[in-house]
Amino acid sequence: MLPRWAIYTIFACGGLLILLILLCICIKCCCRGKKKKQKKDEQIGLKGVNGNTTTALIQPDAADMNYGSAKKQRGKLLYSLEYNAAQTELTVGIKQADNLKAMDLGGSSDPYVKIYICPDKTKTCETKVFRNTLKPVFNEQFTFQITKSSLLKSTVVMQVFDFNRFSKHEIIGEIRLQLGSIDWNHVIEEWQDLAEPAKFEEENLGEICFSLRYVPTANKLTVVILEAKNLKSMDIGGTSDPYVKVQLALDKRKWKKRKTSIKKKTLNPYYNESFTFTVTFEQIQKVNLVISVWDHDSMSRNDTMGKIFLGCDATGNQLRHWADMLSNPRRPVAQWHSLISAEQVNSTLALKKKIPIPNKMPF
Numbered sequence: 001m002l003p004r005w006a007i008y009t010i011f012a013c014g015g016l017l018i019l020l021i022l023l024c025i026c027i028k029c030c031c032r033g034k035k036k037k038q039k040k041d042e043q044i045g046l047k048g049v050n051g052n053t054t055t056a057l058i059q060p061d062a063a064d065m066n067y068g069s070a071k072k073q074r075g076k077l078l079y080s081l082e083y084n085a086a087q088t089e090l091t092v093g094i095k096q097a098d099n100l101k102a103m104d105l106g107g108s109s110d111p112y113v114k115i116y117i118c119p120d121k122t123k124t125c126e127t128k129v130f131r132n133t134l135k136p137v138f139n140e141q142f143t144f145q146i147t148k149s150s151l152l153k154s155t156v157v158m159q160v161f162d163f164n165r166f167s168k169h170e171i172i173g174e175i176r177l178q179l180g181s182i183d184w185n186h187v188i189e190e191w192q193d194l195a196e197p198a199k200f201e202e203e204n205l206g207e208i209c210f211s212l213r214y215v216p217t218a219n220k221l222t223v224v225i226l227e228a229k230n231l232k233s234m235d236i237g238g239t240s241d242p243y244v245k246v247q248l249a250l251d252k253r254k255w256k257k258r259k260t261s262i263k264k265k266t267l268n269p270y271y272n273e274s275f276t277f278t279v280t281f282e283q284i285q286k287v288n289l290v291i292s293v294w295d296h297d298s299m300s301r302n303d304t305m306g307k308i309f310l311g312c313d314a315t316g317n318q319l320r321h322w323a324d325m326l327s328n329p330r331r332p333v334a335q336w337h338s339l340i341s342a343e344q345v346n347s348t349l350a351l352k353k354k355i356p357i358p359n360k361m362p363f
């Protein structure tokens with residue numbers, strides 16, 4: 001016969017076990033209910049996106065916006081992405097921006113957007129500049145030739161800049177999208193907050209200031225190389241010996257070339273040297289002006305430090321300067337430009353050999 005305390009203990013344990021089992025069943029039931037509800041919500045969300053239109057317009061929600069302002073408000077950008085696999089063509093649409101950060105003293109900015117694909121980076125596109133606004137409507141489209149396999153390994157970079165005529169253009173913010181993680185069955189169209197620009201990638205090659213003047217009646221194009229700043233150091237000791245080459249290309253062929261004096265041991269040279277070329281009104285429509293900065297070395301080959309080109313095949317800031325010159329005949333127009341790598345300029349321009357010397361021509 002068991003003692004009385006043992007019987008009580010057995011009963012107590014049994015009761016506890018039953019209670020535990022009941023509790024478990026209750027918790028399981030509750031969880032299933034919640035999951036079902038979640039699934040329902042997801043289905044509703046998807047319905048909204050996959051309805052009649054394949055375009056998904058997503059507004060950043062209020063919580064995201066607050067988070068952004070706490071970090072440092074740079075504004076947001078509405079863009080679109082579409083890939084045409086048959087034509088291996090990526091189309092990036094820059095629709096509009098809103099709530100941009102004011103970069104100028106007057107409490108506004110002069111925004112434009114620069115677009116390129118990483119790591120390829122052979123083509124850089126720019127939108128028009130919108131003066132004095134923090135909510136520009138761009139509505140521009142840019143296409144990039146890219147195969148599906150490299151598309152999936154690439155990143156599209158959209159950078160919003162503030163244009164300044166007499167000082168360096170400042171970046172307001174940027175968006176980097178990894179293209180491998182995108183569902184290409186639909187046109188993507190969405191708002192995204194601008195992030196702080198990545199510092200690692202953008203190699204700063206310095207800036208150059210020059211003025212352009214065209215006199216159609218005299219067929220004269222005058223280029224004045226004024227100064228450069230923040231150039232890259234190429235020599236031991238952290239300096240360079242920069243000089244500037246001014247080249248003209250006609251119909252994609254090297255045509256005429258001049259160069260400035262060499263400024264020894266400086267990264268901020270001042271030249272104020274003027275070069276005049278004879279270019280007829282017919283030729284000026286087909287000309288590209290290539291400006292390159294070189295480091296002089298007495299012991300070895302000279303190296304390019306950066307390049308830029310303006311003219312009929314130019315885009316963005318460079319085209320703007322060229323167009324300003326053409327629309328203001330006889331008046332010199334000066335502007336600063338950021339230098340880009342010689343490789344990028346060479347691949348964009350793809351110049352052929354020198355134009356044959358006139359006396360060798362048949363006429």
Ligand SMILES: [Ca+2]
Nearest residue numbers: 104110163164
């Ligand atoms: Ca500005």
Ligand SMILES: [Ca+2]
Nearest residue numbers: 235241296297
């Ligand atoms: Ca040198």
